[in-house]
Amino acid sequence: MGTDTKPGYLNGLNPAQAQAVLHEPLSSLQILAGPGSGKTRVLTTRIAHMILEHSILPSNIVAVTFTNKAAKEMKDRLKKLIDPKRVEEIVMGVYISRFSPLELTNKGTFHAVCIRYIKIYGKFLDPPMSKNWTIADASEAKDLVASVCKSNDELKSMVDFCRNKISWYKAKRMSPDDLEDLAEATENKFQQRQYKQVAYVYEQYEKKLKSLNMLDFDDLLLEGCRVFEQIPHANNNIHVMLVDEFQDTNFVQYDLMKLMSRRRHVSIVGDPDQSSTCLGRSETFLTATCSLRMESCRDW
Missing domain, CATH: 1.10.10 (Arc Repressor Mutant, subunit A)
Structure with missing residues (x-):
């Protein structure tokens, strides 16, 4: 690729969006912007950039959002930028038939990602997870x-x-x-x-x-925290983490993000003005913002 040639996936992005996409992948990035500003598009294109230009394996990327619609939109956009088979390797939740009601409503969410890791590491916890929950x-x-x-x-x-x-x-x-x-x-x-x-x-x-022998939705997050607290190597495959709609993150989800991304290679996208009126979530957004800034995070 010549020095004056930019990757095709940057077409249609404005200069600020392109800068955010091209920001060093193995460092933190915080994108704060309002509705309709292309935040999710930037996050999606950043994932493609990491895979295509930095040879980061899709299986080493965790991408999280908060609705099935947003997860589908992210996947659909990615499939236009990279090989669809590689998109399926990104950690956005795994289809497990007996969890299908949850998977259909939370695919790509923290809950779906936690299911993946609980299934692998739950038996090694202290106390261990019971079987066939x-x-x-x-x-x-x-x-x-x-x-x-x-x-x-x-x-x-x-x-x-x-x-x-x-x-x-x-x-x-x-x-x-x-x-x-x-x-x-x-x-x-x-x-x-x-x-x-x-x-x-x-x-x-x-x-x-x-x-x-049941877990509710909240327990999935709590048990996910237990996995990453008790088994530090559980996150060895997570090289970068990207979180969309971060303003909707609560405390346990924020803890999960920190535990899963110990390398601190995190990109978050959000709009504080769109945050839930729930005080806890607003506090979480502020706490995360301050924490990331102290870790030399780049803001856009």
Whole structure:
């Protein structure tokens, strides 16, 4: 390729987008921009650039987004830039038939990526993952919470509240014991009662999941964290990591990103103004932004 010839995959990109695509692949990159600015296109083209120009193996790339639509869009765009067979080698989730309900809705998400690693390394954890576990989908998880709440007059009307709170606390990697500690620490009687109620439902819900040998969606992320915390070499194949729609990342997903990408070769794309109104997610985006900047991340 001549010095004045640019790769065809850069056609149609403006100078700023092209610079982001060409940024050194084995370093961090943060792309913050608004809707319609081509963020996902830049991320997708950056993946193609890593493979075509830097000979990074597709199997050494983890690309994560947060919706099935976005994952499909990313794959479809990549297949126009590189060999479709190579696109399938990128770690964006693996089709496993008995997990198909989750796979259909979360292909390319942190959940799907965690399934891949839990299946490989779960038996080596301490304590080890049980065999033949299945996934409790949203409806099944709610039914289990309801079965706990409906056995207690005080909790009968709190099914949705408790289910949402359990998911919220799992996203912060907090256990029922942590909620009991919060209850003891607060002098607000209403909050204290609420912490204790949710802690009770949370604990009983976990027992029911365990008895059924099931994981809910939040557990997939928590067990994924356990894999990378206990088995450092589990991420040896991850040379670069790219995360789309990063503003929708919660705390446990951010922990996963850090654990999976110990080399710190991370590219994130997001729009803080589009972040969920959920405070935890906004805090996560700010924390990640500061962390990446301290690691000499390049901003675009």
